[in-house]
Amino acid sequence: MLNHFRLDKVYSTVSRGFDEIKSLTGCVWVTTTPIIITVEPEVIKHVTSSPEFLNKARDLYAHFNNGVINGLIVNPVNKWKPDRKAISPFLGHNNLMSFFPLFNDNAKNVKQKLIAMAGRGEQDVYGVIKAYGLQLSILTIMGTKIDEGSDKYKEVMNAFNILVHRMAQNSVYSSVGLGFLTLTPEYKKTLKYLRELVRDLIKENLSLKAESDEYEDGQQTLINLTLKAMEQGLFDANDVEIESFTMIAASYETSAIALYSTIVLLAMHPEIQERAFEEVRSVFPDGITSVEYDDMKKFPYLDMVIAEALRLAPPIPYIGRQAINETELRPGVTIPKEMQVIMPIYELHRRKELWGPEAARFNPDNFLPENIAKRHPCAYMAFSKGPRNCIGFRYAELTLRVLLITLLRSLKFSTTFKYADIVFIPKVTLTYKEEPLLSIEVRA
Numbered sequence: 001m002l003n004h005f006r007l008d009k010v011y012s013t014v015s016r017g018f019d020e021i022k023s024l025t026g027c028v029w030v031t032t033t034p035i036i037i038t039v040e041p042e043v044i045k046h047v048t049s050s051p052e053f054l055n056k057a058r059d060l061y062a063h064f065n066n067g068v069i070n071g072l073i074v075n076p077v078n079k080w081k082p083d084r085k086a087i088s089p090f091l092g093h094n095n096l097m098s099f100f101p102l103f104n105d106n107a108k109n110v111k112q113k114l115i116a117m118a119g120r121g122e123q124d125v126y127g128v129i130k131a132y133g134l135q136l137s138i139l140t141i142m143g144t145k146i147d148e149g150s151d152k153y154k155e156v157m158n159a160f161n162i163l164v165h166r167m168a169q170n171s172v173y174s175s176v177g178l179g180f181l182t183l184t185p186e187y188k189k190t191l192k193y194l195r196e197l198v199r200d201l202i203k204e205n206l207s208l209k210a211e212s213d214e215y216e217d218g219q220q221t222l223i224n225l226t227l228k229a230m231e232q233g234l235f236d237a238n239d240v241e242i243e244s245f246t247m248i249a250a251s252y253e254t255s256a257i258a259l260y261s262t263i264v265l266l267a268m269h270p271e272i273q274e275r276a277f278e279e280v281r282s283v284f285p286d287g288i289t290s291v292e293y294d295d296m297k298k299f300p301y302l303d304m305v306i307a308e309a310l311r312l313a314p315p316i317p318y319i320g321r322q323a324i325n326e327t328e329l330r331p332g333v334t335i336p337k338e339m340q341v342i343m344p345i346y347e348l349h350r351r352k353e354l355w356g357p358e359a360a361r362f363n364p365d366n367f368l369p370e371n372i373a374k375r376h377p378c379a380y381m382a383f384s385k386g387p388r389n390c391i392g393f394r395y396a397e398l399t400l401r402v403l404l405i406t407l408l409r410s411l412k413f414s415t416t417f418k419y420a421d422i423v424f425i426p427k428v429t430l431t432y433k434e435e436p437l438l439s440i441e442v443r444a
Contacts, residue, residue: 014037014344014347015347015350017037018039018347018351023040024038024039024040024043024351024353025037025038025039025040025043025329025330026038030059033059033340034339035057035059035339035340035341035342036329036335036339036340036341036342037341037342037343037344038341038342038343039343039344039347039348039351039354040330041348041354041376041377041378041379042330042376042378043329043330043341044343044348044378044381044385045376045377045378045385046329046330047321047329047341047343048321048343048378048381048384048385048386048388048389049385049386049387050327051324052323052324052325052327053321053322053323053324053327053341054077054080054321054324054387054388055076055077055321055322055323055324056073056074056320056321056322056388057320057321057322057340057341057342058322058338058340059320059340060318060319060320060340060342061073061074061320071083071239071242071243071245071246071247072084072087072243072246072391073246073250077324080388082234083229083234083235083239083243084391086225086226086228086229086234086235087222087225087226087229087243087247087391088391089220089225090141090220090221090222090225090247091391091392091394091395093394095220096394096395096398097293099140099398100290100291100292100293100398100402101290102136102139102140103136103291103398103399103402103403104290104291104402104406106132106133106135106136106399106402106403107291107402107403107405107406107407108406109132109148110128110129110132110403110406110407111406111407111410111411113128113132114128114407114411114440115410115411115440115442117440118411118440118441118442119440119441119442120440121439122415122416122437122438122439123437123438123439123440124435124437125260125263125413125437125438125440126256126260126435129256129259129260130157130252130256131148131153131157132148133252133255133256133259133399134156134157134160134248134252134256135148135153136252136399137247137248137251137252137255138156138201138248140221140222140251140395141221141222141223141244141247141248141251142201142202142221142222142223142244142248143221143223143224144201144204155193156197159190159193159194159197160194160249160252162186162187162190163187163190163191163194163249165427166184166186166187166190167427167428194245195241195245198241198244198245198248199241201223201244202223202227202240202241202244222243222244222247223240223244226239226240226243226244227240247392250390250392251392251395251396253315253428253429254315254316254390254392254396254429255395255396255399255400257313257315257429257430257431258306258309258310258313258315258396258400259400259403259404260435261309261310261312261313261430262305262306262309262310262400262404263404263407263413263438264415264417264422264436264438265308265309265312265313265362265419266305266309266408266413267413267414267415267436267438267439268362268415268417268418268419268436269362269419270414272305272362272364273408273412273413275301276301276302276305276408277408277409277412277443279299279300279301279302280299280302280405280408280409281409283295283298283299284405284409287409287410288405288406288409288410291401291402291405291406293398295405296398296401299401299405301364302401302404302405302408303367304364304365304366304367304368305364306400306401306404307364307366307367307380307382308362308363308364308366308367309362310382311349311355311366311380311382312349312350312360312362313424313430314345314346314349314381314382314430315382315383315396315429315430316345316383316384316390316429316430317344317345317346317424317426317429317430318342318343318344318345318346318426319342319343319345319384320340320341320342320343321340321341321343321388322338322339322340322341323335323336323337323338323339323340323341324337325337329341343381345381345382345384346424346426346430348379348380348381349379349380349382354375354376354379355375355379362419383396409443410442410443411440411441411442411443412440412441412442412443413438413439413440413441414438414439414441415436415437415438415439417434417436417437421434422436
């Protein structure tokens with residue numbers, strides 16, 4: 001039944017809608033609900049920065065209300081503010097710096113796995129990226145390692161895949177009032193399994209670190225911070241479970257799709273891949289032992305490549321806010337309390353009015369300093385904007401860069417899949433209708 005919604009046509013339909021109304025902001029009706037949809041940068045700036053729009057859009061995020069993954073993503077503003085404050089040290093600069101050894105170990109593991117796949121024709125690289133991404137998320141967030149290849153690991157990966165698939169279905173069905181159709185026995189069984197998994201990880205964490213709030217070398221895992229918040233009366237046991245699980249799911253999904261999309265686009269544009277490789281080799285002429293934070297500023301071209309990949313394939317394709325009170329959307333336009341405003345980032349990043357006649361082309365030069373200066377700051381928002389942006393964006397950016405630098409230094413990617421044939425589907429994160437397979441070559 002889901003296929004009847006033609007998810008592969010969603011983005012082209014949205015694009016045609018803006019073309020037809022000849023405006024970057026409009027109102028659409030979803031069954032009996034009016035919703036504002038906008039790719040107008042000045043309106044987006046107002047919505048993402050105004051305290052009147054700190055609540056998330058009810059209908060867009062309905063699929064998160066499954067008792068497992070919601071937390072900071074959908075909490076109303078009165079709960080979101082103290083909860084974010086409680087867990088923000090996990091994503092603070094010093095704590096992220098302490099995770100660099102884990103980021104590097106993860107990158108080396110991915111590289112070795114891909115080296116073993118080299119010379120075998122086109123392979124499923126995304127599966128490898130997701131597997132190790134989930135492992136890293138559980139390790140940094142829960143302080144627990146689940147060995148890749150173990151039965152438990154396979155069960156966890158399968159459960160996450162079912163969760164994401166069912167949430168995607170729910171997001172579509174909920175838009176027409178049929179969300180209950182996705183509550184299948186399989187989905188309920190998966191939700192139960194994942195809640196029990198997180199509870200087990202919490203118990204394991206407590207037994208290992210009962211006398212300490214710190215992880216190795218001063219690292220603070222998210223679970224330490226949420227348990228501390230519970231001791232202080234800020235969280236209850238359910239909050240600890242949900243915030244921990246939400247961060248695992250969000251960090252691994254967004255980081256994995258960002259890395260995969262960047263590699264895919266480089267494989268399809270070999271001249272850009274070679275230029276990025278040469279930049280990495282100039283910094284690490286004798287190979288990479290580890291990538292440190294101070295190395296990050298040495299890759300201006302790679303930064304442009306990543307930004308361009310996230311422009312064309314933003315990990316979160318849609319975001320939405322909801323008016324807390326009756327408020328002004330733009331000068332002269334007032335919207336009622338609880339009116340929802342949807343911002344389709346995917347479409348925003350491809351509007352010719354903002355990005356020129358070749359907006360759909362993969363062109364890292366879009367992020368040359370002089371070109372950035374010409375655009376509205378809200379024409380690009382890979383990780384949202386404002387106080388309710390993606391709290392984990394720095395985690396995602398750092399893990400993405402460490403992985404990409406490590407992989408590009410040792411491996412060359414190619415594919416017979418054509419850029420023009422890519423079809424994206426809006427799910428919880430951006431999804432490929434058909435995931436391009438990649439050939440891998442080990443560089444000398």
